[in-house]
Amino acid sequence: MSSSPGPGRATLHLAEHTHTYGLSLSGLAVRGTTMLLAPDEGAALVALTSHGEDDWHDPVELPLSDLVDLPGDAEDEVDVEGIDVTGSWVWVTGSHSAKRKKVKSGTPPEKVAKRLRKVSAEEPRRLLARLPLGADGRPGPGGLRLPTDRRGLFGVLADDEHLAPFLGIPGKDNGFDVEGLAAISDERVLLGLRGPVLRGWAVVLELTLREGDDELELRDVRKHFLDLGGLGVRDLVRDGDDLLILAGPTMVLSRPARVLRIRGGAQGLPEAVAREDVETVVELETGEGEDHPEAIAVLGPGSLLVLHDSPAAWRLGEHSVTGDVLQGVDVGRA
Numbered sequence: 001m002s003s004s005p006g007p008g009r010a011t012l013h014l015a016e017h018t019h020t021y022g023l024s025l026s027g028l029a030v031r032g033t034t035m036l037l038a039p040d041e042g043a044a045l046v047a048l049t050s051h052g053e054d055d056w057h058d059p060v061e062l063p064l065s066d067l068v069d070l071p072g073d074a075e076d077e078v079d080v081e082g083i084d085v086t087g088s089w090v091w092v093t094g095s096h097s098a099k100r101k102k103v104k105s106g107t108p109p110e111k112v113a114k115r116l117r118k119v120s121a122e123e124p125r126r127l128l129a130r131l132p133l134g135a136d137g138r139p140g141p142g143g144l145r146l147p148t149d150r151r152g153l154f155g156v157l158a159d160d161e162h163l164a165p166f167l168g169i170p171g172k173d174n175g176f177d178v179e180g181l182a183a184i185s186d187e188r189v190l191l192g193l194r195g196p197v198l199r200g201w202a203v204v205l206e207l208t209l210r211e212g213d214d215e216l217e218l219r220d221v222r223k224h225f226l227d228l229g230g231l232g233v234r235d236l237v238r239d240g241d242d243l244l245i246l247a248g249p250t251m252v253l254s255r256p257a258r259v260l261r262i263r264g265g266a267q268g269l270p271e272a273v274a275r276e277d278v279e280t281v282v283e284l285e286t287g288e289g290e291d292h293p294e295a296i297a298v299l300g301p302g303s304l305l306v307l308h309d310s311p312a313a314w315r316l317g318e319h320s321v322t323g324d325v326l327q328g329v330d331v332g333r334a
């Protein structure tokens with residue numbers, strides 16, 4: 001285990017896209033010299049090109065509505081939380097979560113209860129799509145997605161004995177909230193849930209899908225329960241045969257955050273993974289109310305990139321955001 005090595009820095013230059021989507025990033029995938037990012041707002045991906053692992057430039061906006069038939073309207077927020085690249089495909093998932101109205105700083109006390117009553121179902125967030133991977137390392141048009149009706153993930157889980165009670169609860173209230181994706185093959189993906197955490201056990205869903213005429217078809221859903229010490233999943237990354245998990249609080253808390261490893265987890269997870277079978281790779285620093293580790297990617301042997309939700313002011317340029325590059329970490333296995 002490594003404990004918070006002094007991080008290097010990686011600067012991501014997003015140019016004019018920052019005006020539309022802001023600088024808080026929730027999804028990340030790196031393949032070769034191409035980085036795919038999911039801004040926390042809107043309905044688009046952004047592709048960057050490496051100028052060295054600490055410098056990423058040449059932003060290209062990729063509206064999801066140009067790549068796949070979205071649920072809802074093209075301008076609706078999808079809340080993309082997970083991206084992965086495998087074979088000839090780019091996989092993308094939304095959070096699937098309901099949303100409670102945020103109480104902004106300075107809200108008069110007499111208005112707090114009224115704001116907290118407002119919960120919306122947010123169907124556009126129920127996106128799980130497989131997009132063709134182009135020669136340039138970016139997703140192209142012609143993608144397929146899972147339907148959002150009874151044939152989709154919510155339909156299958158509607159009567160699930162563990163998860164059904166949480167489907168309508170907002171993510172930040174320990175409700176159903178997808179925050180990590182690891183693609184195992186062209187037809188199998190793992191979805192890591194930030195919530196619910198059930199009596200301290202996090203949940204990873206294993207979905208088996210197949211390609212239909214004009215959509216993805218869900219063939220099977222398996223549940224895996226992971227003892228992550230009471231934390232939920234914030235991101236999933238394959239590392240050779242192993243599965244890396246970025247773990248953090250389910251509720252609106254600042255810490256702890258850590259990267260964990262399940263050996264052989266990318267090849268197959270048991271129904272339950274005990275705490276002694278989860279290795280801590282590195283403890284991550286967090287800020288108070290800011291700088292929450294939100295996405296990770298392996299850049300190479302011993303090198304891990306960490307991006308943050310609600311990044312601290314010092315990380316923000318006019319059109320750029322800075323992440324941490326941890327060196328000497330036990331990642332980057334063949």
